[in-house]
Structure formats: C-alpha cells, structure tokens
Amino acid sequence: MDSSTTLLLAAHGSRHPEGNDEIRRFAGEWQKRHPAWRIEVCFIEHAAVLLAEGLQRAARGARQVLVVPLILNAAGHVKMELPAAMDAARVAYPQVSFHCARHLGMGRQIFAVLQGQLARLMKSLAMPDPQTTGVILLGRGSSDAGANGELAKLTRWLFEDNEHELVDLAFTGVTWPRLETVVQRQVRLGMTQIAIVPVYLFNGVLIERIKAQVERLQKQYPQIAFAAGSYFGFDQGIFDLLDARVSGRELPSGALLECDGCKYRQAAEAEQLHDHSHTQTPTHLVGAGHAHAGEGHVHPHDHDDHQHVHI
Secondary structure, three states: OOOOEEEEEEEOOOOOHHHHHHHHHHHHHHHHHOOOOEEEEEEOOOOOOEHHHHHHHHHOOOOEEEEEEEOOOOOHHHHHHHHHHHHHHHHHOOOOEEEEOOOOOOOHHHHHHHHHHHHHHHHHOOOOOHHHEEEEEEEOOOOOHHHHHHHHHHHHHHHHHOOOOOEEEEEOOOOOOEHHHHHHHHHHOOOOEEEEEEOOOOOOHHHHHHHHHHHHHHHHOOOOEEEEOOOOOOOHHHHHHHHHHHHOOOOOOOOOOOOOOOHHHHHHHHHHHHOOOOOOOOOOOOOOEEEOOOOOOEEEOOHHHOOOOOO
16 A cells, blocks of 8 residues: 555444444554554544544545445445545545545455354354254345345345255344344244344444344243344454455546446436425436446435434
C-alpha cells in the first residue's frame, strides 16, 4: 500500500456503544496486521465520526483515499449515502483522489465464515443427525429486495453443501419471515434440534434482541435443543476478505460501486431534485427491479418507502 493512500474503514454504526467500540478494536487489529498502512475509521450513523468527517480526516496529507465499507450487504446506505458523501468529498478536496472498494458482500468468503459457525454449533449440540437438525440463517432484513436475495443465496449454499433436511432464512426486522415463525415451522416438520446462525458482523441492539428471542423460544419449546451463534466480526476470514478487497484491487478512475452510475439511481436522484416532498415515486421505478450486468443482483430503487432497522 502506497504511503500516500489512506484507507477509510466505513462501518454502519450502532446505537449500542459497545458495537462501535468493537469496530474500533477491529480496526486496531487490522492495523496490527499492516503497521505501514494508514487506516482511519468512520460510521454512517449513530457515532461521533460520520462519513463527512471521516473523509475529511482521511484526506489530510493523502493523495488518494480508498473507502473500505465494513458492511455485509449493500442496501440504501451503501448504494446512496456513501456515493453521495464521496461526491461531496471530491468537490471539497479536489487534490485528493477518492475511490471505494466493494462492500464485504455475500460471497464464498462470508459463506466459509458461516460454515465455520454452523460447524461449531453442531459440535455444541453433540453432532446430532443433520436430518433432524434444522438450520436457520438469521439476517438483519432490508427493504431492498436485492439485499434480502443475497441472504437467500447463502441459505441455499448452506443447504447444498450440508446434509440438513431444513435450511431456512429468517429476519430480525423490516421483512419476513421472522425467527419465531420459522422455528414454529421447523418444529412442526419434526426437527428436534435447531441451529440458529446470525449473519452479523458486530455486537449491537439486534444481537441482544436475538438472545432474548432464543431464550423465549427455548421456554416455548422445551423439547427442542437450540444452539445459537453470535456475531463473527473478528473471525479470521473477515480480516482475510478485507485484505483481498484492498491489496488485490486496482484503483480505477471510473465507477465507485456496482450501483454508481446506475441509470436507475441517477433517475431517482434527478427526480428528487424536482420533488423535494418525496411524495411521489417515478412511475418507471414503481415495483421495478434491475440487474447490473455481471453482478448477478436485483434491487428495487424505491427509496421513498425505504425503511431502516438500526443495530
């Protein structure tokens, strides 16, 4: 990494102070792996140092800034807020070149982390028969169908690479089904053990909510053996994935993210300039999804109805 480059680790941010503290500790651990790198940390919301200040700090004394989104799935924050903040930084600091690595994503590296989580949960259950052990992948949930679809993809991969009779997806908010509904279904279908694998990077309000839900479910179904994982941000696989995102990437002068320059995002932004009330959605965007060539994801850009679940 060139000494004139600053890496800006951009995390979501949490209302849970411990979650933000963990992200700072994570950045410290990543720094230990690469002591020559200059690494700054900022958050999209719920923290003292937000995107604008983080970009300002990263730009000091740098010729280029590489933003590294410490985010699993791309929804409104990654597709809209991060590009907008970087556009503003380019205007404010024209002497600095700003680029963005891809968010962590739901690829094979994250899948390997989840496989490790599932293996540990199975050991904690004394390695029961996978045919009677249900698996529930528990995601955050988004109003972005593409983000939810990425979790559905990982759920299918877990089914394909294991021998469990049931591998289902549940969400902690915004969309459905919720954890209680999926547990009820698996119990009805004869599962005697259930492994719950949360797809979360760090601690937060929703992690505490999941713990409470599992405790309640254990009381509701005393005949079922439950094993629930936790967040996995400090897993070695996450550090390795970040290394690959940074060191294996050329810094282009073109697109920022897979959605940067997308005609649907640009149309939505242009419409917002003419309609600040946000009371109407362009007719060509209502119910419409789009796929970027080569990216393999579909997402609607109906940001007027965008909902957030904050950890």
